[in-house]
Amino acid sequence: MxxxxxxxxxxxxxxxxxxxxxxxxxxxxxxxxxxxxxxxxxxxxxxxxxxxxxxxxxxxxxxxxxxxxxxxxxxxxxxxxxxxxxxxxxxxxxxxxxxxxxxxxxxxxxxxxxxxxxxxxxxxxxxxxxGARERLPEVRTASLNRHRLIGELAHLSVPDVKEAEGGLRDATTLRGIVATWLVDVPHTELEQSRQALLDVRDVVQQLAGRASDRISPEMWPDLAVALGLADDRAAQVHVREIGRRITHLSRLAWRRVDGVLSRPRSPQTPRRPVLEPLAHGVALSAGEVVLDRKADPAHDPVLLLRAATVAAERNVVLAPATAARLVRECAPLPEPWPEEARHLLVRLLASGRGLLEVWETLEETEALTRFLPEWERVRLLPHASVIHRFTVDRHVVETCIEASELIRTVARPDVLMVAALLHDIGKGGLTEHSVAGEPIARAVATRMGFEQESVDLIAHLVRWHLLLATTATTRDPDDPATVDLVASTMGTAEALSLLSALTEADAKATAPKAWSSWRAGLIVDLSRRARAALDTGVALPPITTDELTVPDDLDPASVSITVEPVPDGSRITTIALDRVGLLADFAAMLALQRVPVRAARVWAQGEYGVSVWEVGAESVDPAILRTKYDAIVGGRADPLTRFAPGADALAPTVVVRPEASEQATVLEVRAADRPGVVYLVCSALARLDVAVRSAHLDTLGPQAVDVFYLQEASAGALSETRAAEAAHAVRAALS
Missing domain, CATH: 3.30.460 (Beta Polymerase; domain 2)
Incomplete structure (x- = not known):
């Protein structure tokens, strides 16, 4: 129409x-x-x-x-x-x-x-x-620069159907590549995808009422109706699938262009294609992995995995026609898989950056369903959290690529790679995805032919793949209960080592901020402590805080504020005469200056209260902070009027975690990420005469996840009644 x-x-x-x-x-x-x-x-x-x-x-x-x-x-x-x-x-x-x-x-x-x-x-x-040989490199450079600037259509939260990678601009570029007569592109597939994306753009412009190519979140339901699709989720899948197909065709075309440009201008073209044998039944022809003349797909169920693995390891194209033929003709894999199939899959997953394009070919030709039908659960599934830069399926592939860099740090690389492949397989349902993913991972690993011990280990890693990241960023590393939680959950040093590698790969595949030096330091330190506890049965002693030297000129009414640059931010140390509410005033000071706080540690040093703040700002002026602090203490600035809670779509959750510590009461707060949250919490606790021993602050997309270790001003954990009172006060302050 x-x-x-x-x-x-x-x-x-x-x-x-x-x-x-x-x-x-x-x-x-x-x-x-x-x-x-x-x-x-x-x-x-x-x-x-x-x-x-x-x-x-x-x-x-x-x-x-x-x-x-x-x-x-x-x-x-x-x-x-x-x-x-x-x-x-x-x-x-x-x-x-x-x-x-x-x-x-x-x-x-x-x-x-x-x-x-x-x-x-x-x-x-x-x-x-x-002029094609001279022009095409210029076109390629311009396209890559545009992709870096705009992003990939299949993964953008607000897709640009024209300029994004896999959009109409790339489809037009492919037509130009075909016009050079240097290489060919599957014309029918390209034209169908291009026309479908033109249909999408027409509707987008009708909905926007102007010449716009961006699909804003509120457009998806109307877009679905206009295109005759079931709902907004179906509309997202439709658009992202088109983008992914055009991206796949574009990468394939540019690979072929590279092959042509790397050859002499006037080669002696052989009458028959030259086949370079690579593995049993598999050969290289014109830079693409194909089947050799002796291949027998009907009697070789491992041939598809063999061809894919060889292509990925050599970082060359798996010819789409070859993959499609193997889908039609290759014998199904027996269950459980033969050992060769399992080893080939692990090699494929560990092939590094060459995995991406081969995996895309397996997806586009529906070859993945031959050995991993569960992949449909996550295919083109958007992440719930905006911190993710890719859809779930692409994130999984990127996790495998990152994990391939870590296989020499673990005793079981095969378990690591399969756990990386399956760690998010439970997403898309109503159940917590790590819980939902465990039985799926168990079934897949069993079908792949792993022995029972390895099956259990893979399933356990999938179930607890968020444990290290969550615990390290939201629990006090000096509390013995924190280390005990990780050590007792993982059970063995081998499992912990695999979890550490999986955590790093998962974070790096999510977004650069998910593996900052600050986060990495927290996770590595917690893993080290838990490893020591598992190896020796004795936890490492807590990190002791050396007493800081109180400046000689610090009078009881003043404050010392120092700023030290650290990777990815700064460390701010404050010293002032100790009192209830001191931490709240420091939190307000930082919030008024819009300084993003990552974590805070607090302790008493004689009559002084000391706090150390890890913040995300790289340039902080201590003189300006001192001015803000003086204004707060002197009553010239009222943080309550500046940071009054807003009308959030979701109510904050405030939960007491009695299992998290025997030395303090742990309060977990989840609320919209905005300036002043830490201040509102600390000021509410100060009004109850409750002391904050330490604070551990994290941000997951638009949500702040902050954990506070509380004690009575006279020391000791809060009673159940006082803990409930504190939770109610914090909830009221944020609501």
Missing amino acids: TADERAARTRAADDLCSTAYADCSGPDNGVALVAVGGYGRAELAPHSDLDVVLVHDEGVELGELATKIWYPLWDSGSQLDHSVRSLPEMVAAADADHRVASGLLDVRHVAGDPNLTLRLRTTMLAQWRK
Whole structure:
């Protein structure tokens, strides 16, 4: 339907332009009005510009012809992108800029001299093919820069259907690659995907009421209705699947271009393709893994995994036609898998960066369902947390790539790689994904032929893959209960070592901030302590805090504030006469300055209270902080009026965790991440005369997860009644 609408819009635009040309008596020879770009391809969206050029032969005088043509087009309300050039000027502009050259590949006659348009089109195509070897690297560089700037259509939270990787711009680039005659691209698949994405863009512009190519979150339900899809989730899958397919075709095409450009210009082309044997039944031909002439898919159930593994390890293309053939002809894997199949899968997962494109080929050809049907659970599934830069399936592949760098740090690389593959397999349901994923991982590992001990270990890693990251960032590392939780849950040093590697790989695959030096330090330290407890049965002693030297000039009414740069931020140390509410005032000081707090440790040193704050700001002026602190203490600044709780969509949760410590009462607070949360919590506790021993602060997307270790001002954990009172007060302060 939308293709017909695009054709109707193009016909209307053609009528408008040709009428304007005729009304000003445009000549029939030597001058032509041509459409280029999207208008040239007859693919006008509801709010597209009319991209036109008035072309003329050299020596033809136009006078006021151009102005006479443009005015009625402007008067019609059309958005016009216009220019006037002679044929030689068109050729020179295309020679100087690959973007102009690419746009002129879609030149289409609208009015005037059709022979001139034909000469222009023929010249542009000839020039494009003649200079393809020099031009294509420029096009590739421009595309990669755009991808880095915009992101990938399949994974963006607000997809750009034109400029993102896998969008319409890339689809047009692929058409240009095909026009060079250097390589081929699956034309039918490309054109179907391109037309489907044009349909999406048409609806997006209709919904936006303007020339927009971005799908905002609120558009998904209406987009689903317009495209005849079940719901907003189906609309997301539809759009992201198109983007992924175009990305796959683009990467395949550029691989083939690289192969052509790396060969001499005039090679002696053999009559039959040269096959370089790589493994049993598998060979390399023109830079792509294919089947050799002796391959017997019907009697070799491991052939698909063998071909994929060889391609990934060599970082070359697994020919899509080969993968598709193996889907049709390869014998199914027996259950449990033979040892060779299991070893090949582990090698495939551990192949590093070469895994990505091979895995995409397996997805696009539906070959994954042959050995991992559970993959459909997470395919193109968006993450609930915005901190993730990829959809769940791509995140899993990236986790495997990161884990491949760590296989020499663990005793069981095979277990690590399969756990990395399956760690998020439980996502997409209502049950906590680590809980839901455990039985799925157990079933998959059993089918793969792992012995029972390894099956149990893989399932255990999937169940507890968040343990280290969550505990390290939300629990006091100096509390024996924290180390005991990790050690008792993992049970063995081998399991803990695997969990440490999986945690690092999972975090690095999530986003750069998920494995900052601060987070990494917390996780590594907790893992080290738990490892010592498992190895010796005795936990390492807590990190002792050396007494800090109190400045000689620090009077009882003053404060000492020092700032020390650390990786990814700063460490702020404060010393002041101890009192209830001191921590709240320091939290307010930092919040007023919009300094993001990661963690805080507090202790008493004689009559002074000392606090050390790990913050995310790299440049903090202690003089400004001292001014803010003095204003708060002196009553000139009232933080309560600045950080009063807002109307959040979700109510805050405040929970007492009695199992987390025997020395203190642990209060876990989850609320919208905004300045002042720590202050509101600490001030509410101060009003109850409750002391904060330490605070452990974390941010998961838009949510703050803050944990406070509380004691009575006279020392000791809170009673159940006092703990409930504290939780109620904090909840009220944040609500």
